[in-house]
Amino acid sequence: MDIDWDLVASSFWPLVQGGIRGTIPLSLASFFLGLVLALIVALMRLSGNKVISAIARGYVSVIRGTPLLVQLFVIFYGLPSIGVVIDPWPSAIIAFSLNVGGYAAEVIRAAILSVPKGQWEAGHTIGMSPVTTLRRIILPQAARVSVPPLSNTFISLVKDTSLASLILVTELFRQAQEIAAFSQEFMVLYVEAAVIYWVFCLILSSGQSQLEKRLDRYVAH
């Protein structure tokens, strides 16, 4: 097979632009909102209240037990039939945030539980309320523990945003599809898109190890 290198070169920048304008902001926004949601859900699960904790458990179960693509379609193609029409971008951000929220909630919950009970007691003895202890003592330690699993969640999210192409969001993969449809060079474009995703993820992985190393200094081994 002859590779059309001119096409590779001329499509490279539009694909990267799709990444910069689509994939990256979509990932960042969804991850940030998803983390906030995850923290709330994790705390709901840890709260002593049975009802609140059951709601959180149900949410996590639904998110983890259904395909992301189906969640995306329910929001973008399903909701309009009950009168709720949401644009592609907000739909994508909502779906991905809810998804991250479900997965990261379990990570954060486990991380909070991994902090020794003595840390809560030390917070108590110096006069802190449970909320202050959580904020100043427990969460910083839990954050360190959750960096590796949350980085994995983020890397998965970056790849999963390619699904947004199916609800008309112009991101990296949709860009590739459009150029491929036009040039009929499917192999070239899809492999090129794959390589760009891969490079993004390599960069993120190395960022993750840097972050872990930096946070490591403060923690006992």
Place this chain on the structure above:
Amino acid sequence: MSPTDPLAPRGTVPAHEPVLTVSGLRKSFGANQVLKSIDLSVRQGEVLALIGPSGSGKTTVLRCLNGLETPDGGVVAFRGIRPVDFASPASKKQLASLRDQSAMVFQHYNLFPHKTVLENVIEGPVQVQKRPKAEAVREASSLLDRVGLADKRDQYPHELSGGQQQRVGIVRALALKPSLLLFDEPTSALDPELVGDVLHVIKELAEEGWTMALVTHELAFAREVASEVVFMDGGVVVERGHPDQVLRDPQEERTQQFVHRLLNPF
């Protein structure tokens, strides 16, 4: 003791006034009744040593005083605040007022690993007591200096030996200026060669007039620093009195056996 001495306790209560009076303290975990009506009192400037076999409830007593456990019954009265009667459920406010009277030094230090030594010490004064940071830092520094850790203030707990960590734990408690210091076997997690430094600090605190309740297996130390020794077994106080009496000439058979076993382990 000069008035600016950093180790000096809050000197508002006249000597020999009880700082703490506990009566009828009860606590169960499920069906396990761990404390069956404990009476205690600690006077200003005195050191109460709690001794007794494993599982006798010593730690639970300290934890009840500091609000780490909620008693099922009994009255805990600190001087200067309303007594809390646990016959009816205590309010959050009552529990907090009780908790603020004492500070616990833990067996396993429980320092905050993500904070430096100095940050560990000023966390309570600055974040909880809302004292000016500069003042808290100054006080913390001189306290650290007094326990020989001036050069460690910017290090993290995992960079210190166990004995150094425990001294930070003590300073963290002192910095809160509690009316009662609680020590739960402060040296039992330490390598033997590090025990002396920590005991030395505690002894200095006792000499400087801090009021404390101390759970310990170091009988020789208890004899040296304690004003009163309380021997507990099975959730009750079996014998109490002057250290020389309880530790050298115990009246109760259970106390005799316990002391004998600790002094002659083989």
